[in-house]
Amino acid sequence: MNKPSAPTDATKRAVAYFHASQEYFWRWAEQEAVVEWKNGATICYRQELAQLLTELAPSGLPTLSTLLLLLAACQGSWAEANGQQILEEIAYRLCTAGKGQEEEVAYLLEQAATFLDSVAALPRELRQGTAKLHLLHTIFSSEYRPVSADWARDTVEEWTSGRLDAVLATAGPAATLQRLEVDIALLIRASKRFPAAASLELHIRTGLAELPIPLPAPEVAERAVPLLDQLAEDARTVGLARLAQRVVAALHIPLHTQGASDQPIGGVSDVANRGSFDRLLLSELAHDDLSLLARLVNNEALYLRREEPPQPQPRPRTILLDTTLRLWGVPRVFALSAALAWAQNARAPRTHTGPLEAYALGGSRAQAIDITTKAGIVEALGILDPALHCGEALQVFLDQEARAAQLPECLLITEAQLLHQPAFTRILAHTPGVRFLLTVDRTGELQFYEYARGHRTQLSTTRFDLDALLFAPLPKPRWRLADEEVAELPHFLNADPCPLYLPTTGIRSAKTTVFYDTHLGAIGVSTTQRLLYWPQKERGARELLPVIELGTSHFGFEGDAIVYLLICNPYAKRLKLYTITPEQNLVRSRDLASKELAWGSNPTPPEITYHAGVFSIVLLEGSSLAVDCRRQQIVPFDPGQHLSNKKRPVYLLHQVMKRHINNGYTVLQRVNQMGVNVDGKLTVEGYVLQLTEQDTQLELQPRKQDGTARRLATFEPEPLTLVENPNVVFRRLTWADGSVAVIDPRGLLHLRSSDANLPELTVVLVIGKPTAAWASNGVVAGSTYFTGSGHQPSIPAVEFYDIYLQRFIDRLA
Incomplete structure (x- = not known):
């Protein structure tokens, strides 16, 4: 009997590179075909990972964990899975108690998470598809690669051969704090090269760190909005x-002509030797054909010249x-x-x-x-x-x-x-x-x-x-698709007020993205530039604005009713102040005269602090000013009001805020398959929408291994983007009977039956918590976390399922 051959150096390197550490943020799943987060959310598929590694190998490879974090940011699962929270929990567990490491590691994680947020904030066309490889080359350029180009090709080939799958299925080495620091080190260095999404986008598109200063251009008047349209937008x-x-x-x-009534119109004013044939003198027709032709050629024929009316x-x-x-x-x-x-x-x-x-x-x-x-x-x-x-x-x-x-x-x-x-x-x-x-x-x-x-x-x-x-009320602005001929918008988007509280999506809980107060609740800016408000821990979010200015967020508050949000974008050289009264769903905005800031030729994010209704802004080049939030204008800088705050965040300080905006559920955003299973239940990705055992709630429950989906819906090739917020990208699916499903990246599923007598339906796509649903006739059912209480007709979940969802599914047969 032959002994198994000893592992080669390439095999050892491949195992060390691809083996997942125990209790780390990622792991192999589904027979090593999928890489997923610790909480089960998908990071990427093996086929995609193999293709990227093959393309990157000639230049060397970063650590696999670093690459997976970047892929999660590109695909959107970084925010969906609360990636920063997972890393913070791992770091807190790995830190040696009493050694004072928690604060330092939390600071490093904050820098890495900021860069991953910048990647996630890039336009979709720069971080997905074939553009993803260019993005990775841009980030990894001039960076140290732990796996050199000489070894990278053999390492990837050894893994793609499938010979390592049995080893990768076993428990890997224990995770260490040193490994975590190595995996995020490249991201921290990248955050210094690209401090904001705008600078990274500029480098990807142009290869330049900053745009050259253009020559002065002549002033061109902007396209004016019609006056009546301006008036129609104001109450x-x-x-x-x-x-x-x-x-x-x-x-x-009435139109008038000067002097037209003093003389007849349409008479003959003169005779000329040029004109059209219908104005030839009748005497010209008395000539024989050759003579008439000769007179026409030599311009000797005579024509009538009609009198022209005055203009x-x-x-x-x-x-x-x-x-x-x-x-x-x-x-x-x-x-x-x-x-x-x-x-x-x-x-x-x-x-x-x-x-x-x-x-x-x-x-x-x-x-x-x-x-x-x-x-x-x-x-x-x-x-x-x-x-x-x-x-x-x-x-x-x-x-x-x-x-x-x-x-x-x-x-x-x-x-x-x-x-x-x-x-x-x-x-x-x-x-x-x-x-x-x-x-x-x-x-x-x-x-x-x-x-x-x-x-x-x-x-x-x-x-x-x-x-x-x-005296008719001011019409509510309607959502619009970038191409309205492709499909109609779901009725849910134009319902006023929004009939359901929304799940938390795309929120990274940090002091620059979320404001929290025990009385007001929480206000956050998502990675897709949406402004959300969570009034209570027991309720989901309300969308205050579908899109806000791109830039770095800075919060301040006044009393128990008003929150100020200052957006600073040094690359666009813009400042914008939002005054938010969250309990009234009221947001006012004002563009500030940022020309008073000496941004310089290579702008960097300024240091901004808030105190007593004033934002103090200090640029690294030395110029400074302040923003008076009450008067909504720029005022002289007061050094006494500038309170520097460089305290580094600590993991435990964020837990109350995190529990307020998400009390234990995951949002299903990446949907690749929808259909109806053999039991006649609607399936969404790997989950089945059905009633709980007591028929009291609706819930998305994991699909059984043998529960093959049938009557599958077909994805339309082009995504649907909103004019108001192009970062919110819908996917549309259709069934053979003409029924339609729209995947809303805000954590919603919109259903429109081919039967016009059935109302449209909207279901909240959350896992780990009872969900809720809404019908376009105003009826809601399900968890009060999403439906609220007492504001609209509510029926038991079992009735909603039988009256609306079951009829929708039956129509698909």
Whole structure:
């Protein structure tokens, strides 16, 4: 019998490289086909790992644990599995009690975790697919590799051969603190080279540490947002914008040609030797064919030249807006809406008008107003005059000597009842220059007149529902897909308020990403730039903002009601202050004049501290300033308020905050398969959505080994991104009958049946805790952690399953 051959050097190196340490953050699973976190979340698959190692081998390899941490950040499982918490727990266990190592190791882990967060914050196209290899080469460039290029190829080949699988399935060496420090050392050095996601992204895209300073470019006006769209976004002017849009559609400005009525149009003005054949003189047709052809070739044939009508002459348009007593209240807004509609029509190319001016008429004088900007509109709303009518101001305005040389063509907007007041009508009849007249009243009636030689002719009359247009609530901004033709958004996204509390996803609990207060709760910034709020430990999160400014977060608070969040992005040279009143779901933001900061040619993150309502900002180059949160503006720097805080974080200090934002569950975000098993249950990845044994809760339970999924859904090739937050990427699956499932990376599953009579469904994808579900008819069921209590109709989980989920599944048959 032959003895087994002694292991070669390549085999020993491969075993040492690929063997998982005991009780470490990662392990082999599913017969060494998958690498997963300690808590069971997937890091990567063997096939993908083998391909990456083969590509990296010619330049040498980092430790496998370092590579796995970077792959977790690229794929999203770093945040899903609470990777930093797992590393901190391992480090705390490995530290020798009483030696004072905990604080130092926690500081090193904080630096490594910050870099992994930067990797996770990169755009999807830079950290997944073929771009992932380029990212890894960028991070590993100029770095020491424990496995040299000479040994790397043999090490990888030995592992990919499968001969080591039996050894790798056995228990590995015990994890040590020294090994953990070696595995994160490269990440710490990388965090110094790339202190933020923006600098890493710049290096990947350009290969440069900083962009060269461009030559001064000519100022180009930014694309202006239409005025009516600006007004429609403000609660103060949304009604005015709605009414103006209706008046634009109803108002038709007549076109006039100068002198066109003094002579007939379409006659013959001359005879020429050029023209079209239909204008040949009839006498030319008396020639024989050869003679006519010779005259045409030699330009001797005669043609009629038709008379051309005169072109419309552009004339200045002037809007005169009555602001006297009869126009106070609702007619005031109605009149200003009519002025906006006139201006909108006057700017259209077909009207061919000249420059536009607007004046507010009081009792005795006219005041210029700006109706081309939002600020001017808001200011015009406040101009009021207590006079009975504007006749005197109208007469004075049109009689001014400066305007006598060229009398403007004016539009007068006033109240309808004034046309029955003798004092006003006498002035109007004897005042030249008013060409058009618009009258408004409180009933919503708009009348349009044309004045000619002292007489008015009614051109049109329209009635509007002022209550519906002026006093309707401000519409809630709707989520939009980057390509709305691909698929409709789930109803859940546009429900107001959000019908479910959200699970915790993409949150790294650190002082730069989460604020915690025992009274207010917790506020956090996710790796996808979402702003979340956890009011209680017994409830999930509420989304305060779908997307915030990219940069480093700094928190401050005032009392028990207000939280300040300052976002600093030195690479974009931007500062943005958010004032958050979480209990009212209210967030206000303000861009600050960051030009006052001397960022320098190679900007670095400044040192920022908070004290008594003021953020103090100190750059490494020496410049400093402060942000007054109450006044929302930049103020001079006060050294007395700058309290330096360089205390390093300790693992135990974060535990209360972590338990508040996630009280023991895992979110299922990476879904690669959906279907229905042999028992008729909906399967999501390796879990089955079903009732608990007592039929009291819904739960995602691990699928049995023999529970093969059938009636599988098919992934659509292109992901769906949101316009508001491109980091939130949906995946869409379809069944053969036309039913649709949308995987929401915020930890939700949206289901739309091909049966239009069934409501849409949304299920929270959490593991280790009872889940909850919502139907688009407003009914919820499941764990009160996600449904809340008493705010919407709630039914038992067993009823929800039978009425909604079972009918959805039956439709898939």
